[in-house]
Amino acid sequence: MPNKYICLLLSFLFSFFVFGQGETANWYFGNGAGIRFNNDGTVVPLNDGKINTFEGCASISDAVGNLLLYTDGISVYDQNHDIIQNGAGLYGDPSSTQSAIIVQKPDDPNILYIFTVDTSTAENDPNFGLNYSVVDLTLNGGNGAVTQKNINLLRFCSEKISAVLKNCLDKSIWVVALGLENPDTGPFNTYHAFEVTSAGVNTTPVDSKFDDLNVLDPRGYLKFSPDGNTLASANSASGLYLYDFDLGTGVLTNQNQILVSAPNKFPYGIEFSPDQRFLYAHTSNNAPAGQVGGHSSSLVQYDLTTPNISASEVEIDRRAMYRGALQLGQNGKIYRTIAENYLTGTPYLGVIESPNEKGDAANYRHNAVFLNGRNATQGLPPFIQSFFDRIEIIKNADGSTGTSLTICEGEQFTLEADNIPGAVYAWEKDGSPISNSGNTLVINAADVTDSGRYSLEITLSDPSECPIIGEGFIAVNPLPEAPPIFLAQCDVDTNNATDGVTSFNLEQAIFSLDYTFLFYESVADLNSGNPILNPIGYVNSVPFNQTIQYKIEDENGCENFGELELQVRSVVLDPNDELFYYSCDDVPEDQFLEGFFDLDNFQQINYPNQDIAFYTSLEDVSLEQNPISGDYRTSSTSIYVRIEDINECEDIDVINLIVNPTPLFTYENELLWCTDGPPLPIKAPDGFDLYRWFKNIEGSSQLVGDQQDLQISSIGSYTLEAGYSYTTNSGVFECFNEVSFEVAPSNIAKIENILVEDISDNNLVEITVSGDGDYEYSIDAVNYQDSPMFENIQPGFITVYVRDKNGCGVSTDLVSVIGYPKFFTPNGDGVNDLWQIIGINDQFQAESIISIYNRFGKLMAQVSPKNQGWNGTFNNNELPASDYWFKVALEDGRVFKGHFALKR
Structure with missing residues (x-):
């Protein structure tokens, strides 16, 4: 094994039983989220995490804060974020509140125990209870390997587990879980304390059964106070409890139920303040897990020094969010997950900044730590709570103490602990010893290099007593630079x-x-x-x-x-150097002569590459207040230009803004042109200096005239511009106004068809036309109507008239309406002497055949439209007065029959 690694492990072992803070430096949780605690007490997000868990997770680092491993209770990841050898398939569960906690083997920092807690989330999901697995860090090139896996301790267990150092002599650790009295049935009413010693895990627990404890809801956290003398148990729907814990025996006594009076009554996450005076609980309304909306949570504080702990409740925060964890950090602050619901987390953590303070003075901040886009869900990694058992060594100016301090460069800070006779004081900064053997450390004029984590180990004269550990996080901010x-x-x-x-x-x-x-x-x-x-x-x-x-x-x-x-x-303002800028009245219809001036364009033309600003008064110029820019609207006035070079005033210019009147005129919205006639002459209003006519074609305008008169020879959209011309000291300046109008087409109608419904009691004529005009209709050239239909038309030949209302002309056509007389009197008096079909002649239906029969069906005559008709004879003999029948086969193919009377 490399010497460097041996030194690291020795440091790890020393730190665990002395300072115990580097182990908590790296947290991994939620959907790949993580944070790291710096030596100055600040927190930075980590984006390299691989776990994806709804709730449970665990992390562990070495004494100086180097990551060793982390887990969701099923897979174990090493410092390189790879699953370690044999590191999959542990019996934890991402849906278990505290699916895992990591404990070092006393006197052997190469061995880590991962205790896992399972839960059942579906009918076919087995519950493996409480188990532990063994990791040997010396294997797999120093990245570790699981050498023993899923050794069962409890067949059934609630979703909670916590750990604390037993003492400093044998250095063993208590791992406590809430389970059943017997292995198979009943409520959770027994706390099982397993001792981890240098010999390994003692699988025979110390049991503390409470007959009046009836926990049916396994959800919620289990937490020791940092000194290990108190255990808090959150059981969601089954309540919140406190216990005294005997570190020597592992026995729990003095059960005390805390009654939650906040509207959200279901406790989940819990944590002790660093000074162990307060207990914090994250409670919820227990709304359904996957429900979107309707969730509510509270953050409540209880004072453990009061006789009635429940009555000391202070609700510090309440808002619409899901349940979540609370976890003490090495900087003395408590961190909170703030998920939206069971499935959806958020990329933030909440923070209790001063958890040793009562009520609102604890200073809770929501969305305090941004996780760089990764989501925290419900859980945060638990640790051996002894890591956080320390005294406050930062002495504030008012005599109070604390765990963190931010000062400015050059200021003094003092670190101090009680002066205990016979005790030995050993100081460190960021893990390096400091030459100071007293109970006080004073830095008179701090600089930024004095920022960091200061640690103090007080070794008492009684070797059976654990050392007293103190820590303080100092942040020294540099002074801002103050150049001339x-x-x-x-x-x-x-x-x-x-x-x-x-x-x-x-x-x-x-x-x-x-x-x-x-x-x-x-x-x-x-x-x-x-x-x-x-x-x-x-x-x-x-x-x-x-x-x-x-x-x-x-x-x-x-x-x-x-x-x-x-x-x-x-600076002396010279009138001869004044500039002029002209504009046109922007609203000629009102009574005010005001216009817009494009100051940005004026700057580009007159002051290119210069640092200038426009102002309306010399006072504003001097004070550089209320600058104007862009399109500035004003009446005629003067403004000022401040010219600078690197914030130094170089000169002042005067600009005279002149607003000239804009023409005001009206014009017809629409003109009609007879497209089958000559061009349409139009004329613009009188009284202006300039005229411009434009034809608007597909979004562009084409100039078609620049005089007052114009001949229009095409329909479409047009614009007329009329303008004034002003002579200025810088040339001619023009102000135009414009109106738009349409030239619409009209023309004489083209008669496309005339529908005639005749040979009836109500003859109809309907005219169909085409054309661009607005047309009206007549059958007598005198009386016109808008409808093209005429009714009750007498048989015969009629002329129809179609007139354009816009005056473009009249179209005509002759039509035939067919009918027949009901009788005739062939007596030679010149009146009704002949019978003939009305509305046909040698031009209309000329080839039609008209056959006349007597009442016996005998053919009496055939008549042609080309002659005058039947005279009432058969073979030149006069026929008697009677009813006669006829059949007409019209040239257009129609056939109709009828009868008439011959009268004598």
Whole structure:
């Protein structure tokens, strides 16, 4: 074995039974999440973890904080995050509250015992109870291997386990679990204490049975106080209990149930404060595990020094979240998981910053530690609680003590423990000895190298007594740098621009917003704490050049001091150097003459590559307050340009902003053009200097005219621009306004079809047309209607008229409406002497055949549309008055029959 590894193991063994803190430096939990504790007490996230567990997990490191292994109770991972040899298939369960805890073998740090606790999550999921497996770190190239696996200790066990050092003579360790009185049945009512000695694990436990304990809910944590004299047991629906523990015998006595009065009454995670005065519990409303929403949890504190512990309850936090673990860290803070529900964690841990303080003074912070995107679920790794049995050695200015302190570079800090006669004091910093044999260690002027973890071992004169361990985490923050700084100001006072006295905005000298700055007129003011009360608007008391003092302070309260040199430069504004910038009235319809000025574009054109800012007043120029930029809207006015070089005022320019009127006019929204006629002449309104006509085509505009008049020869979207032209000292400036309008088509109708429904009692005529116009219809050229349908049309020949309402013309067509007379009187009087089908002639239905029959069905005559009709004779003989029948076969294929009367 390499000497380096032997030294590491010796250090590991020494640390475990003396300081016992490096072993807790690395935590792995949840969905690949982890954290590491630094020597200055800070915490950083770890992203290299491989376990994926809903609840149980365990980790262990060596004495100086190097990771050894971690597990979810089933698979064991080494320091390289690989499953160690034979390290799969342990009888833990990721759904068990405390699926595992890791214990070193006394006097042999090469051997680690992994105690696992199983649970049953489904009908066919066996419960293997409490088991342990043995890891030998000397195997597999120093990465370790499991040499014995799943040695059963209890057939059934609740989901909880805890461990504590028995004493410092034989160095054995108690491992305690809550199980059954007999191996098979009954409630959880017996605590089984297994002793781990240098000979191994004693499989015969010390049992402490409580007849009035009836635990049916196996969920929840089991925790020893750091000194091992008290054991707390959280059993979710079955309650929260406290016990006295005899370290010498392993026997529990004095059961004391703590009644939770907070709205969320089901205890899960528990932890003791470092001084062991307070017990913290993470309680929930026990809402269904996979339910989304509806979960609620509380963080409660109990004072164990009061006669009625339940009555001392203080609810420190309550919010919508799932149950979770609590675990004390080596920096003296307690960490809390804050999952959303059983299946969904969060990438944060909550932290109780000052767990030795009562109530809200404990300072709980939610979402305090970001896990770099990895999710914590419900569990955190448990440890041998003796690792956290230490005294507070940091002595605060008010006489109180603590475990962590943050100071500024150059300040003093004191580490102190009780002066015990005959005791030997051994000090270390980050594992290295310090030459100091007293009970007090004082660092008078700390620098950043004094940051770290300070440890004290007090060896008592009685060898049977365990050493007293003290630890303190010191963070020394460096002072912020305070270099000499410079601020130059242009003297633009209206009273006297050459007297070297003007207003300064001292805050312009601030070089970082991460710090707080105060300014002092003199060193005496600095020493007496008399800052300048008006840093914005400070008027220098020494003309042209003056040096003042400043103090810089960071977020930690660390401060430093430096000098600020003020310089005044006289600037005389010359009217001949003034610049002009023109704009057009942006809303010509209102009563205000205001426009937009693109200051960014003005800067690019007139001040390229220069450090400038625009202001509306000389006071703002001087104080560098209320700068303007971008599209600035204003009426005609003057603004100022401050020109700088590395925050030094170089010059001031005046810019005159001139707003000119914009044309205001109206135009028709739509014009109609007869597309079958000549071009449409249009004209823009009078009174303007410039005209531009545009045709809008597929998102672009094409100029089609630049005079007041325009001939339109195509339909579509158009824009008319009318403008004023102004002559300025920098050339011609134009202001345009615009309106958009449509040129819509119209034209004479094209008659596509005329539908005639005739030979009926109600003859109909319906006209179908095409075209772009808006049309109306008539059959007499006088009375027009919007409907193309006409009813009750008399048989005969009619002309239909279709007129464009926009005046583009009238279309006509002649139609035939067929009918027949009901009688005729062939008496030679010239009236109704002939019978003929109405609406046919030699042009319409000319080839139709008309056959006439008497009442006996005999053919009397055949009539052609080309003659005048039947005269009422047969073979030149007059037929008698009677009813006669007819059959018509029209040229268009229609056939119809009817009858009529011949009257004499």
